[in-house]
Amino acid sequence: MSIQIFGLPVSRGVAIGRAVLVASSRVDVPHVFIDPTLIESEVGRLLSARDVVATEFEVLKRDLPADAPAELAALLDVHLMLVQDEALVGASADWIRERHYNAEWAVSAQLEVLARQFDEMDDPYIRERKADLEQVVERLLRSLSKGKPSAVPDGGEHRDFGGDEPLVLVASDIAPADMLNFKRSVFKGFVTDVGGKTSHTAIVARSMDIPAVVGARQASHLIRQDDCIIIDGDAGLVIVDPSPIVLEEYRFRQRQSELERGRLARLRHTPAVTLDGERVELLANIEMPEDAPAALEAGSVGVGLFRSEFLFMNRGGNLPDEEEQYDAYRRAVESMKGLPVTIRTVDIGADKPLDGLSAAELRHESVLNPALGLRAIRWSLSEPSMFRRQLRALYRAAVHGPVKILIPMLASQREITQTMEHIAHAKRQLTEAGRSFGEVQLGAMIEVPAAALTLPLFLKHFDFLSIGTNDLIQYTLAIDRADEAVAHLYDAWHPAVLQLVANTITQARAAGKGVSVCGEMAGDPAFTELLLAMGLRSFSMHPTQVASVKQRVLRADTRRLAPLLDQVLYSEDPEAACESLLSQTNGGASPVARRA
Structure with a gap:
């Protein structure tokens, strides 16, 4: 009998396949495909x-x-x-x-x-x-x-694994470590019982450009191994054992989606310039050095966010040493062929815990709300040897191309001062050791309301700012973004969030400092015109989202958008106001976009 399960739509599209259940266990179970x-x-x-x-x-x-x-x-x-x-x-x-x-x-x-x-x-x-x-x-x-651990293939696309039929993954939750294993695997979609729109599972699913539904509550209990299921990533719907008519309808939608992807792919090498001649920088978010070629292939003009914490995960507590990190950062920089690479220092905690680390890490694990605990720069400052090791590797990688270092979750002068002291110390260590290193630009993530409200302090010390909208929304609205029980309250359109973002962009531009948005808002085409109206000219997103956002940029006229900004920011319903104003100002697609 066919059943329907509803959750949160987090990655668009349709996936059809046999269910693969990852069961919960009291024992930590690795999930890998063997050679x-x-x-x-x-x-x-x-x-x-x-x-x-x-x-x-x-x-x-x-x-x-x-x-x-x-x-x-x-x-x-x-x-x-x-x-x-x-x-x-x-x-x-x-x-x-x-x-x-x-x-x-x-x-x-x-x-x-x-x-x-x-x-x-x-x-x-x-x-x-x-x-x-x-x-x-x-x-x-x-x-x-x-016993001896399973033998795992050395990278590559695991598309020949798992049999001939398409597979979709169903789980109560998917650990970040498992997501690393699954990222290049056979799965065509994900369904989880828990999670929110910006939970780690959702972010990785979008980076893989595959449909996903999270927060589906009892999905892992209602779905059986090998059930035929449809994941409707647009509606947040999972259909178990669909009828032949429903199955054919969704197969038709799959074909239509593939045609649309083909149309967008034609924009790959088109410069991102608005109708009124404003050049816009579309950058890529990546998680491993191996993701860099996909960023280039998507037409991005650099890496706006390299999430270095993924080098630290799934290692059984053995942190990467300086040489291993240097090699990873160097490979990413060289792969981008002279384009800038922004590397965020390790940002662990909340939905990205590490396994079996130091006492400090164990303390962080015990916090009732990890999102408010020892995470990101707080953890780095509590582990000075680890932090300096990473900083040395980053500065050494800057010899091979333009590198920017991004510090996450800063909130106070004290943290800024401590961070700068560690940077100076790491550079002295390299000099004393006779190691070559390059100059970098230093940036701060604006993802805590305290930072957004004290911007002059950050603009004084940093070369650029990057707005992490995922956490900024979470902390502004007091919503745990990984908790499906309150996920419906997570609202990127909230006036407080939009005003903080707009004010950050305005102050950074007035100070002559670079500013970008690297959170999920940057890759959501629904926000493209609004961010352009705020003055944003640098967006960083998953490579799979670049084409969709570029299409909106090519059709936008910032001269017509900017005067309408206040009507959206101070509206009781900004989303509805934005849609209404865009419908009034839509002058049609650019010639390039129409040809595509």
Whole structure:
């Protein structure tokens, strides 16, 4: 029977495929696709773990004291039977062979299948055996975690993995570390129970240009492994087991979307200039050095945000050393072929935690609201050796091309002073060591209302500003952007947010300092004309969003837009006011855009 599940639309388009469930577990489970040549060795890992667990149960039963309850021995027999059952281990091996899952993922996937079967049993005694199954699986996972880790391919596109059918990922939530593994994988869409429009899952889905719905509450419980599902990323709708008519309708929409992408791709090498001759800088947000070629391919004129924290993730607590960071930054700079690269210092915390780090990091993990805890520049200042190591690597990379360093989440003079002291110290260390380094421009992210309200302080110390609208909205409206319970209150059109953004742009331009927007607002075409009216001439977004925004830029006339700005900023409903004014001022597309 077909069912519909509603959530938040966070990445547009339509995805159709078989559901792949990533089940929650009390044991941290890595989700990676293994190299096809190593399938049988991965099956061997699984079988070895089974044998270890079976031996554990046999030893436990053998060593039971004479006066132990008979029920305890019977329970161990049940667990031994479960771990040796082909429905668990044999079927898990099938997931490895057919989908190329690593062993841990395969066991978790099969647990999901069997748990659903137990839930549907009429006999309450049999239903309760699901707890035994979960305990056995937990032992299996722990045994696997102690052995040799799965072999993972060395980068590249994993499009040949997972079988022939399109796959869509369904999970309660997706950890940033897993998103790194999934980023170049076979998945055509994402569905999560939790999250908001600017949660990490949503941002990465947009960067991959694939449909996604988050905050879908019970999706991972209502959808089964291998269900046929449709993800409508425009409406925030997930359709499970669609009828043939609905399926064909959405396939038609997919084809239309592909045609539109083709039309936009023709603008790739067209300069972003408004109808009245204002040149606009469209930059790219990237997460790894390997993303730089996509930024160039999209027609961006530089990198406006390199999120360096992704170099620190999914490493089991082993932070990258100076040489590894230098090599990553150098590769990104060289890949951009002389175009500027803005690299943000590590911004961990909130929805981007690190695994198994220092005591300071562990303290940050325990904060009731991580968004207000030890994150971004606060964490860097609490870990001076780590911070200086990154700064040295950044300055060394500047030898290979234009580099800008962006400091996140600054809020006070004290933090600015401490940051500048660390920068000076790092440069002295390079000089004393005889290391070559280049000059960089220093920038501050404006993402805390305290910063937006004390701009002269920031303009005094920094060469440029970059407005991080995701966090600025979160902190201005007191909304945790990753919490689906309040996600409907997250409002980029709120007058307070728009006035802070407009004031930041105005003051930066008056001071002769560069200013850009690097949050999700920059890549949303609905805001393009409004930001242009505010005076913004530098937008930074995911490479997949560049063409859509460029189309709006080419059709805009800033001379007609600017006088209408106050009517939007001080309206009770800025979004409606903006739509109304644009409909009145729309003079049609530029000749270039029309030809496209």
